Amino acid sequence: TPLSNYDLTQLRQVHAMQQSPRNEAVAFTINRPGDPLQAQNFAPLRELLWVDHHGEFHHLLERAMPIGQIAWSPDGDYIWFLAQQEGDSTVSLYRLSPQHPSAVKMVSHTTDIEGFNLHPDGTTLVFWATPPTQQNAIARIADAPAVNTLLYRVSIQDALPVQSSHPLIANQHIIRAQFSPDGQWLLITGSKDSSTDQRTTYPRLAIHKANGKLHRTLNTRGKVHTAQWSPDSKQVAFIGSATAFQPTWGELFITDRDKGEPRQLATQLQAQFRDIGWFGDSSLVGVVHQGTAASVVKLELDAPPDAMPHRLVDAQGIVSRLSTSPGANTLALKIHSPKHPSELFRWQRGKLQRLTVLNPWLDERRLAPQQVVDFDARDGTSLHGVVVALPTKDKTPRPALIYVHGGPEVHESNGWVTRYSQPVQVAANLGFVVMLPNYRGSSGRGYRFLTSGQGDYMGKEFDDILDARQWLIEQYNVDPTRVGIAGSSYGGYMASWAVTKHSTDFAAGVSAMGIANQVSKFGTTDIPSEMHHMHLLSEPWKQWTWLFSRSPLSHVNTANSPLLLLHGEQDERVPVSQSQELYRALLNGSDSPVRLVTYPGEGHGFASDPARYDFSRRQLRWFYHFLIEQHQQLPPIELPD
Numbered sequence: 001t002p003l004s005n006y007d008l009t010q011l012r013q014v015h016a017m018q019q020s021p022r023n024e025a026v027a028f029t030i031n032r033p034g035d036p037l038q039a040q041n042f043a044p045l046r047e048l049l050w051v052d053h054h055g056e057f058h059h060l061l062e063r064a065m066p067i068g069q070i071a072w073s074p075d076g077d078y079i080w081f082l083a084q085q086e087g088d089s090t091v092s093l094y095r096l097s098p099q100h101p102s103a104v105k106m107v108s109h110t111t112d113i114e115g116f117n118l119h120p121d122g123t124t125l126v127f128w129a130t131p132p133t134q135q136n137a138i139a140r141i142a143d144a145p146a147v148n149t150l151l152y153r154v155s156i157q158d159a160l161p162v163q164s165s166h167p168l169i170a171n172q173h174i175i176r177a178q179f180s181p182d183g184q185w186l187l188i189t190g191s192k193d194s195s196t197d198q199r200t201t202y203p204r205l206a207i208h209k210a211n212g213k214l215h216r217t218l219n220t221r222g223k224v225h226t227a228q229w230s231p232d233s234k235q236v237a238f239i240g241s242a243t244a245f246q247p248t249w250g251e252l253f254i255t256d257r258d259k260g261e262p263r264q265l266a267t268q269l270q271a272q273f274r275d276i277g278w279f280g281d282s283s284l285v286g287v288v289h290q291g292t293a294a295s296v297v298k299l300e301l302d303a304p305p306d307a308m309p310h311r312l313v314d315a316q317g318i319v320s321r322l323s324t325s326p327g328a329n330t331l332a333l334k335i336h337s338p339k340h341p342s343e344l345f346r347w348q349r350g351k352l353q354r355l356t357v358l359n360p361w362l363d364e365r366r367l368a369p370q371q372v373v374d375f376d377a378r379d380g381t382s383l384h385g386v387v388v389a390l391p392t393k394d395k396t397p398r399p400a401l402i403y404v405h406g407g408p409e410v411h412e413s414n415g416w417v418t419r420y421s422q423p424v425q426v427a428a429n430l431g432f433v434v435m436l437p438n439y440r441g442s443s444g445r446g447y448r449f450l451t452s453g454q455g456d457y458m459g460k461e462f463d464d465i466l467d468a469r470q471w472l473i474e475q476y477n478v479d480p481t482r483v484g485i486a487g488s489s490y491g492g493y494m495a496s497w498a499v500t501k502h503s504t505d506f507a508a509g510v511s512a513m514g515i516a517n518q519v520s521k522f523g524t525t526d527i528p529s530e531m532h533h534m535h536l537l538s539e540p541w542k543q544w545t546w547l548f549s550r551s552p553l554s555h556v557n558t559a560n561s562p563l564l565l566l567h568g569e570q571d572e573r574v575p576v577s578q579s580q581e582l583y584r585a586l587l588n589g590s591d592s593p594v595r596l597v598t599y600p601g602e603g604h605g606f607a608s609d610p611a612r613y614d615f616s617r618r619q620l621r622w623f624y625h626f627l628i629e630q631h632q633q634l635p636p637i638e639l640p641d
């Protein structure tokens with residue numbers, strides 16, 4: 001049986017995972033698939049489980065609920081988690097003993113608790129949440145100070161509900177806080193304020209005393225991802241950026257707690273560090289994504305900065321996260337592959353063991369073969385991608401779909417690439433040759449490649465898509481008149497650009513949450529600085545005309561391929577007005593068949609199963625209608641039963 005769009009809504013995947021401090025057990029959450037035909041809440045439901053050292057699973061809660069962060073207590077006796085149970089007015093902090101699971105509410109606050117960290121002595125914890133504030137319900141003032149998330153410290157003995165009102169740190173927005181293993185220090189990831197631009201683009205790392213007093217600020221350069229204390233509390237390792245203009249994090253740094261500049265490690269690696277952990281006080285383990293592959297590597301801190309790390313785990317899949325515990329030579333890993341979405345694995349004594357099989361029914365589904373491919377762009381740059389296609393002996397040229405990833409600073413790996421927004425396996429089973437190219441500007445190939453599309457929206461980066469298309473036509477016997485293109489956000493921008501400016505090359509497009517007008521987007525997105533400081537490298541008001549010329553909206557006159565626009569009505573990153581602008585222009589100013597579908601309550605990435613299901617079905621129906629059945633007119637409004 002081929003994989004269906006409905007099957008996609010039923011896939012279970014590992015979400016969060018944490019290895020216990022005693023090494024032998026792992027706590028983890030998995031998403032609980034919903035019914036895509038029933039209206040539902042937007043918060044995803046998750047199950048909480050643990051797997052013991054015999055590899056046996058135990059469900060810890062009777063019902064699935066919206067579960068956030070999970071953590072073991074330092075003694076390994078309890079699992080703590082954030083959830084909003086029935087009757088809770090806010091997201092609260094719970095704990096349970098894996099031996100006698102019955103969840104006890106430990107901390108609640110007047111607002112949602114966003115994260116927490118337990119002191120190693122087990123007596124106190126910190127959590128972060130916004131203070132109770134009164135919103136002006138009548139008028140919103142753009143330059144009014146943003147409400148920041150503050151850090152609170154509470155004693156666990158007083159287990160209660162705590163209504164804490166005296167913040168430990170209140171002069172910035174708290175993104176994360178971690179006690180050092182000796183309990184004396186707090187590593188704070190924060191930002192000037194809670195605006196999305198500040199949080200994602202300009203986060204800061206600082207070391208505070210455990211009483212909240214600032215010890216020192218770490219000199220980070222741009223975006224920062226995870227940061228981890230060494231077991232002896234003397235050093236901090238973090239994944240950051242080499243320059244302030246690096247579009248995303250991915251470099252590994254180490255710094256002393258008390259002095260000195262952060263020192264970059266593994267400088268020769270043209271790759272992206274995605275996660276790190278400590279193996280003792282003098283070595284680190286890291287998840288490294290390189291091209292379309294991933295590995296787990298080990299680094300000795302006394303090695304020269306340009307030393308290549310040594311590969312520790314042969315994962316046969318794409319490792320996305322790891323979890324270590326103090327002094328352990330054991331890892332919990334989250335891994336996906338072309339054959340399965342994220343599953344839980346354990347690496348112990350040099351051996352990798354798969355612990356979960358969350359979708360055994362996938363074995364009964366036909367999955368099309370997936371291949372990593374390499375090809376050259378017109379300027380000689382070597383590019384990678386993934387192709388998924390059913391084998392065929394038929395000599396008739398086939399239709400193709402190119403899925404373009406967003407960002408642009410992410411990349412496709414040779415793992416499980418099928419999701420609601422790009423139902424790759426479903427499309428391949430319908431007879432499409434499917435390609436996912438990593439165009440210039442993608443992550444995973446080092447600083448140069450990551451920054452090589454800067455200042456040139458839809459320039460060389462789009463030439464790469466045209467070159468991918470040409471290569472696919474030649475290598476996979478693709479019909480040049482039946483190539484479709486789809487993507488979300490930056491990928492939606494590319495899809496809209498393709499069917500407007502390059503209508504003759506693309507016979508149909510689906511643009512989800514896509515940018516249509518770079519001029520109006522600047523004034524309406526939640527990340528005005530990021531895009532222009534890390535991609536354009538210039539101020540937009542210095543080049544409005546150029547920006548408009550790089551917008552699909554300015555190429556409506558050359559458009560004649562069908563375009564389906566999908567958009568969440570609450571999208572703050574790329575507001576729905578972007579799709580509305582392009583829809584109106586194409587409807588009135590071109591011969592393109594165009595349809596706009598908006599989804600109430602959904603943002604930049606859909607949360608509810610019914611909306612996701614509608615998205616995948618509409619997208620594939622669109623391509624089937626225009627590229628396989630080769631109709632000229634719009635398909636019916638309603639989807640078939």
Ligand SMILES: CSCC[C@H](NC=O)C(=O)N[C@@H](Cc1ccccc1)C(=O)O
Pocket residue numbers: 405406407408409410488489490491515525527530531535573574
């Ligand atoms: C998936 S990492 C995305 C970070 C990126 N940041 C911006 O440059 C981003 O949000 N990209 C959007 C596209 C976009 C970029 C700038 C302003 C609005 C939208 C995306 O592709 O999701």
